[in-house]
């Protein structure tokens with residue numbers, strides 16, 4: 001493919017129609033269009049409303065616990081013997097991942113729009129927990145759609161959602177993973193469009209979701225940039241994050257996109273390898289198509305039927321990716337690479353043992369890429385990685401895989 | 407609009423009754439049975455055929471049509487084979503308009519230009535693509551209109567007077583009024599609300615307005631047909647097919663006749679519609 005010319009800024013998108021190059025857009029049923037246009041209006045107003053910004057910052061500081069720390073991983077750095085490794089510790093946020101940043105922002109919008117019911121889809125359950133949490137905090141009923149496979153492998157989060165008062169609806173269609181949960185959430189939304197706000201958990205879906213979720217998550221990169229300058233007096237050489245739908249990744253990438261010296265790498269779920277169908281590497285092994293409201297890279301067959309994919313990590317088990325990532329790939333600003341299940345599992349153990357941090361399986365993919373690259377970089381170079389969530393939800397899955405029993 | 411579509415609406419209007427539009431899923435449960443069902447529809451009284459194109463992720467469909475799509479895909483159905491169904495049907499029936507209904511991705515992957523050329527060659531008259539709202543008209547709607555294929559748009563209860571002109575702008579063939587917010591296969595709403603909505607749409611357009619979502623019986627068809635230019639029946643037909651299959655999803659001797667009997671009843675319903683309205 002011919003590379004499009006370099007734009008003046010990598011941070012200007014999307015255009016008015018929600019497009020990042022050929023990606024993005026609003027591919028939804030007519031029933032949803034009026035609501036999506038309303039949401040866009042409300043979002044445009046909120047963006048420039050100082051009261052909205054103040055409320056977001058207030059809740060960020062006192063409810064989520066922002067700013068999250070920037071942590072120098074001294075022992076991991078020494079072990080790998082190359083670049084200095086820093087973690088942006090989103091796993092220390094309230095509810096244990098970056099997902100809460102987006103949920104707080106969107107529930108404030110839902111309130112402004114007068115919506116009385118929240119629905120969400122979830123894979124790993126982190127977004128479901130974050131949605132159930134903000135719904136409890138703001139006194140709104142919440143229904144979470146979750147693939148039946150994920151209900152099983154992320155049981156602790158299912159229990160948390162129920163404790164928080166949410167109704168968890170298992171979805172058995174397909175493989176019972178994130179894609180199927182999203183279909184079912186869209187069906188609910190089409191049916192209950194008047195009362196209901198759909199709190200999408202990643203930087204995908206119809207415009208304005210990809211932009212909106214990115215802007216709520218960009219606090220990660222903005223803080224990290226300031227913290228890094230304070231710690232090191234300069235920007236990092238490499239920024240790495242795991243990509244499911246792409247919200248934690250775009251959140252940390254976006255503020256660095258126009259900084260020429262900063263290389264950026266997104267890590268996709270390579271599953272059991274790209275040779276067969278058991279992976280979720282939408283960019284590295286997929287092709288452009290239209291699903292869930294946007295055009296983006298998808299895993300699909302020659303007839304345009306979407307494939308199921310596989311990842312050890314429920315949060316990465318999605319056959320698509322946010323449209324801004326698709327564009328950043330095509331334009332050559334961000335490099336996307338796959339990491340296999342077993343590599344992520346090893347990285348999970350490495351971090352646990354060396355730094356006393358149990359990471360979620362999603363950022364374990366980013367970590368595996370860091371572990372590959374750090375030794376090849378100079379000791380004066382700096383890597384920044386988004387540690388997007390903690391691994392409490394994964395310990396039973398990992399225990400089983402490692403034969404450690406319960 | 408194709409001459410065929412125009413002719414069919416004109417002929418049926420001359421009979422003083424609404425058109426009966428019947429939906430079924432192409433390839434459900436297999437290609438040959440599906441072709442037999444398609445051929446049976448006009449004989450049983452269907453005026454227009456909506457031919458469903460299966461998609462792995464039908465976000466606006468309820469369980470019945472989801473399952474029909476899965477059966478079709480399992481039976482090896484593809485967009486190419488759905489076009490082939492249309493082509494085979496058209497060899498024997500030059501009068502019944504065919505509208506392909508589905509989602510955008512299979513068409514996008516097939517290639518829009520190639521798809522339109524093949525659709526014209528197969529005798530397809532119109533398209534309903536659920537996830538292409540007017541904001542996305544450059545993708546397929548405008549190119550389809552240029553080839554003489556109608557792009558039929560869904561209007562819903564959320565399509566208010568502010569939005570209607572935008573929805574109707576590039577719509578051709580007919581307007582499909584979805585009588586509720588919801589997925590296919592939900593319950594039928596109050597007929598008086600439907601009559602009001604049809605009137606509202608007709609004040610914005612000269613196109614025929616067909617009403618669907620929730621029509622299951624001849625009585626429904628009669629009541630809705632009193633105010634609408636056409637009645638669309640989908641889930642009821644799909645359910646009829648499903649109920650005739652063997653446990654592992656194969657067609658039986660009852661499959662085609664079952665659809666025929668159902669459609670004959672619905673056809674009697676639309677034929678009684680205006681009589682009732684005139685009373």
Ligand SMILES: Cc1ncc(COP(=O)(O)O)c(C=O)c1O
Nearest residue numbers: 126244245246247248315362389
């Ligand atoms: C901790 C964590 N990181 C990453 C992801 C992947 O989502 P995204 O790509 O939107 O950040 C998830 C999803 O559940 C998650 O829980």
